[in-house]
Amino acid sequence: MVPEPSGVLGIFFVTGIGALVTKRKLARPADRSSRKGAG
Numbered sequence: 001m002v003p004e005p006s007g008v009l010g011i012f013f014v015t016g017i018g019a020l021v022t023k024r025k026l027a028r029p030a031d032r033s034s035r036k037g038a039g
Helices: 007-027 029-038
Strands: none
Touching: none
16 A cells, blocks of 8 residues: 555545445445445
8 A cells, every 4th residue: 555645634635534334325226236236
């Protein structure tokens, strides 16, 4: 992993990505189910 110049910046960056991923998963439960079945 690339070291972040600021701890706060790194946390904010990771939290932002986590929120986007969570929203996408919640918004597309069908995609998650189909992916699980295909996998």
